[in-house]
Amino acid sequence: MAYDYIILLPPEREAPPLWYRVDGDRIARRGKGTDWLPPAHEEDSAAPVGEVLLVLPPHATTLHWIACPGMTARQGATAARLMALEASIGEGEGLHAVVAAHDDAEAPHVVAVTSQSAMAHWVDWCEVHGIGHASIVPAALLVPAPEDGFVRASVGTADVVRGSNTAFAGDEAMARLIIGDAPVADVPADSIDTALLRALDEPPLDLRQGSFARRSGRLFDRARWTRIAVMLGGIVLASLLISLIAILRLNTEASRLDAQTVALARTVDPTVSDPAAAENRVAGLLAARGGRGGFTGTMAGLMTAMQVNPNVVLTSVNQGADGSLRVQFAANRAEEINEVLIAIQEAGWRISANAVQQRGARLVADIMVVR
Numbered sequence: 001m002a003y004d005y006i007i008l009l010p011p012e013r014e015a016p017p018l019w020y021r022v023d024g025d026r027i028a029r030r031g032k033g034t035d036w037l038p039p040a041h042e043e044d045s046a047a048p049v050g051e052v053l054l055v056l057p058p059h060a061t062t063l064h065w066i067a068c069p070g071m072t073a074r075q076g077a078t079a080a081r082l083m084a085l086e087a088s089i090g091e092g093e094g095l096h097a098v099v100a101a102h103d104d105a106e107a108p109h110v111v112a113v114t115s116q117s118a119m120a121h122w123v124d125w126c127e128v129h130g131i132g133h134a135s136i137v138p139a140a141l142l143v144p145a146p147e148d149g150f151v152r153a154s155v156g157t158a159d160v161v162r163g164s165n166t167a168f169a170g171d172e173a174m175a176r177l178i179i180g181d182a183p184v185a186d187v188p189a190d191s192i193d194t195a196l197l198r199a200l201d202e203p204p205l206d207l208r209q210g211s212f213a214r215r216s217g218r219l220f221d222r223a224r225w226t227r228i229a230v231m232l233g234g235i236v237l238a239s240l241l242i243s244l245i246a247i248l249r250l251n252t253e254a255s256r257l258d259a260q261t262v263a264l265a266r267t268v269d270p271t272v273s274d275p276a277a278a279e280n281r282v283a284g285l286l287a288a289r290g291g292r293g294g295f296t297g298t299m300a301g302l303m304t305a306m307q308v309n310p311n312v313v314l315t316s317v318n319q320g321a322d323g324s325l326r327v328q329f330a331a332n333r334a335e336e337i338n339e340v341l342i343a344i345q346e347a348g349w350r351i352s353a354n355a356v357q358q359r360g361a362r363l364v365a366d367i368m369v370v371r
Contacts, residue, residue, distance in 0.1 A: 002050035003028075005036055005131065006196050008139070008156030009122075011057040011169070018156045020193075022200060027193060034129055052134035053200045054126060057158045058169040060118065061138045061207075062088060065108040065165035073105045080109035088113045096212065100141070100205040108165060112138050112205055119212050133214055135199075136207040140167030142195045143187060150179055153187035298325050298349070298369060305343035312340045315364070324370040330362045337365050344369060 004022035019036040021029040037049070064084040068076030077099040085097050096119045100110040119136075126134045139155040143162040150163045152170055159170030161179065168175060208214055258275040265278030272278045299317070302325065306312055309331070316328040331337045334356050344351055354366045 002048045003038075004050040004052065004200055006053045006055065006200060007036070007131070007134070008055045008158075009057055009060070010157045011059060011171075015157070020196065022197065025197060027197070037130075049131060051200055052126075052131040053196065053203065054122065054131070054134045054136045055139050055142065055155060055196070056114075056122070056136060056207075057156075058138070058140045058160050058167065059172075061112045061114045061140075063138060063140055063167050064111040064113065066111060067106075067108040069106065071105060073103050076105055077101070077109050080111050084111035084113050090115065096207070096210065098205060098207050098209050110141070110205060112141075112207060114207065119207065123208075123212055134208075135203045137199055137203045137205060138167075138207075141204045142192065142199055143167070144191070144195065146185065149183040149185065151185050151187050153192050154189065155192055301347050301349060302327065302344065302369060305347055305349075306340050308343045309336045309339045311336045320368075324368055326366070326368050329365045329367060330359075332362060334363055334365075337363065341365075341367065 006020040006022060006027075008018040008020075010017060016033045019031050019033075020027045021031075021036060064080070064087065066080040066083050068079045071079060081097050081099050085095055088095055088097075094116050095113055096116050097111055097113045100112075102109075122136055123132075126132050126136075139158055140160050140162055142155055143151060143153045143160050145151075145162055145164055148164065150161050152159065152161050154160070161168055161170045161175060161184070163178075163182075166178065168178065261275050261278050262272055265272040302314075306314065311333075312329050312331045314327060315330050318326045320326060329337050329340060337356065341351060341353060350370050352368045352370075356363050356365045358364075
């Protein structure tokens with residue numbers, strides 16, 4: 001479970017900040033200092049840090065409300081930023097200006113201006129305290145704007161005064177002159193808490209833009225490379241295991257077939273001890289019964305005899321237990337089959353032939369060849 005945090009910087013740089021720990025849509029705990037993470041003895045001490053909102057005191061930024069009539073919202077935002085920089089004290093290169101986004105071209109653009117050095121300090125401070133991804137928001141923009149007059153609110157330890165088009169610290173020397181006789185209404189503390197929670201999800205203006213924008217994570221950081229390596233290692237290991245299992249199964253099946261071969265061969269010759277001896281013994285017996293070379297020799301003689309007439313086709317062949325071959329010839333004419341049968345007999349083989357049968361457009365003859 002991740003906790004969100006709201007960190008409120010005090011007007012004095014040396015003073016400790018206030019922090020709110022957010023659980024869901026409520027502030028679960030408040031504290032002071034930089035020890036906002038749960039202590040090690042608590043059950044949720046290892047909870048990761050979620051969204052973080054860093055709230056700046058009102059004097060840290062200067063806010064401008066600049067209207068740009070006749071321009072689109074995008075054009076007006078660009079023009080307002082340039083005008084705010086021109087109206088600020090200091091060189092433009094040393095300033096950092098950000099415009100609050102909105103789509104109303106007629107509404108004034110709110111521009112926050114601060115120094116580059118101050119932004120660098122806050123960003124570094126966030127990095128040091130483990131909240132480098134924090135949004136940075138001016139405190140004055142968290143106070144709801146009044147329709148007329150001014151409102152006063154406490155944001156953390158800072159006193160903020162806001163009008164319809166101005167905002168400043170309540171303890172500024174010029175505060176009374178700016179307010180004058182205008183009415184000032186106090187904003188309840190729970191309204192500020194609500195505004196802080198809302199800003200945590202959708203900051204009204206985030207100073208983390210331009211050169212100070214949050215860096216997106218690298219596409220392939222070290223952790224991702226580690227995960228990819230682990231996944232590839234797992235895939236390779238799984239492939240090796242599958243191959244090993246397949247090899248073991250094949251070896252087991254081959255051993256079973258060898259055992260069956262030896263067992264069958266021993267019914268003929270009890271002295272057979274291994275598959276190679278069984279093969280040699282059975283081949284010798286077939287050769288003795290069926291003539292020259294067993295099956296191989298008989299087929300060689302048969303194919304030689306078929307060369308006398310290339311129109312004769314061998315359509316099937318089977319070897320009997322006695323070593324004889326049962327074959328089937330097909331041809332267009334009976335005379336062509338007879339030429340092959342005569343050649344087989346002249347080669348020294350004995351044949352017995354059934355009657356030639358008509359099958360479709362061809363003649364088929366079943367022949368048995370023996371020694």
